[in-house]
Amino acid sequence: MAIEFQGVTKKYPDGTVAVDNLSLTVEDGTITVFVGPSGCGKTTSLRMINRMVEPTSGTVLLDGKDVCDSPPAQLRRGIGYVIQHAGLFPHRTVLDNVATVPLLSGWGKAKARDRAAELLEIVGLPSELGKRYPAQLSGGQQQRVGVARALAADSPVLLMDEPFSAVDPIVREGLQDELLRLQQQLGKTIVFVTHDIDEAVRLGDKVAVMRVGGKLAQYGTPSDVLRHPVDDFVASFVGKDRGYRGLSFLTSEEVRIDPIDTVEVGTVPGEGATWRIAVNGDGEPRGWLPPNSTVDGELTERDLVAGGSLYQKGTPVRGALDAALSSPASLGVVVDDGGRVIGAVTARQVLDVIEQHPQGAAG
Numbered sequence: 001m002a003i004e005f006q007g008v009t010k011k012y013p014d015g016t017v018a019v020d021n022l023s024l025t026v027e028d029g030t031i032t033v034f035v036g037p038s039g040c041g042k043t044t045s046l047r048m049i050n051r052m053v054e055p056t057s058g059t060v061l062l063d064g065k066d067v068c069d070s071p072p073a074q075l076r077r078g079i080g081y082v083i084q085h086a087g088l089f090p091h092r093t094v095l096d097n098v099a100t101v102p103l104l105s106g107w108g109k110a111k112a113r114d115r116a117a118e119l120l121e122i123v124g125l126p127s128e129l130g131k132r133y134p135a136q137l138s139g140g141q142q143q144r145v146g147v148a149r150a151l152a153a154d155s156p157v158l159l160m161d162e163p164f165s166a167v168d169p170i171v172r173e174g175l176q177d178e179l180l181r182l183q184q185q186l187g188k189t190i191v192f193v194t195h196d197i198d199e200a201v202r203l204g205d206k207v208a209v210m211r212v213g214g215k216l217a218q219y220g221t222p223s224d225v226l227r228h229p230v231d232d233f234v235a236s237f238v239g240k241d242r243g244y245r246g247l248s249f250l251t252s253e254e255v256r257i258d259p260i261d262t263v264e265v266g267t268v269p270g271e272g273a274t275w276r277i278a279v280n281g282d283g284e285p286r287g288w289l290p291p292n293s294t295v296d297g298e299l300t301e302r303d304l305v306a307g308g309s310l311y312q313k314g315t316p317v318r319g320a321l322d323a324a325l326s327s328p329a330s331l332g333v334v335v336d337d338g339g340r341v342i343g344a345v346t347a348r349q350v351l352d353v354i355e356q357h358p359q360g361a362a363g
């Protein structure tokens, strides 16, 4: 269900122009992220979709229909909404929080609770947490409950306003992965608000960068925004290591992969004048054996130097470069999708490919 902003402006009664002539289309079944500094109008834009805020001028279309033609209550039943701190009802159990919308939609109690239990599982929460109250959960768990509750409406559209901002970076990454996984199954139209550019480029099919004054600065794919910022504001907002981060979107089969000497843990390695990668019986990397090492008998993990990151063939070249740069042997270990060693790359080989794609032509 596509969402279209057509020349939408919101001026609050005190004269603040929160959103200034916004025009963009959020395509059906995609995640669009509104990102920008505090006060740039992200939340106001989001809330004009479900009529929590009414535009001063312009039109918001949902599936081609002006949202202002639908009564707010009816409109909101068809739009999931997740906010920071989850906004859970403190005096209702987790299960009843999630069952709220199905109950409001006239489902019987038992059916609504069954559905709620199913949703807890979908967002990765153990079912026994359903009996607890929100305060008895961690911040990350509460956010998952918030997502489950928004999914309960089974609506094609999901609005998410800084849903993961209140949790620590590791939990946040887990929640982001979970959302991407869910989205692959559900294919909803999601509008997501954040002030964090990393979160935006990680989650968004499209990213809308806004500037204070409620103006849209740039709307494009994450790769576009990182690699071709339209002006100095966007360039400085996306950060100074954007060139490197942009490599996350450059996937190439052209990185040359060289053969590499391997030696199996538990066998006698013999002499070797070069770095060799030690593997287990399944061909998975276990560490490096430095040149001219003297190993007494069979090779054990204690003889090895810890490896760097691994590069899975066919994934973005940023991983290949990182593998090469983080390797004690200056050779990035390349694995297949089963995690077995298939060769090595040098930073030079990766850079050669990057140089063939200036300006991110393959991004």
Ligand SMILES: Nc1ncnc2c1ncn2[C@@H]1O[C@H](COP(=O)(O)OP(=O)(O)OP(=O)(O)O)[C@@H](O)[C@H]1O
Pocket (backbone or CB within 6 Å): 012, 013, 014, 016, 017, 018, 036, 037, 038, 039, 040, 041, 042, 043, 044, 045, 195
């Ligand atoms: N009810 C209101 N009355 C007057 N001004 C408002 C109101 N709500 C928001 N604003 C102003 O409108 C502008 C945009 O606010 P909005 O909340 O949409 O920004 P935001 O980008 O979501 O910010 P943040 O990241 O800090 O949440 C700000 O200047 C804000 O102070």
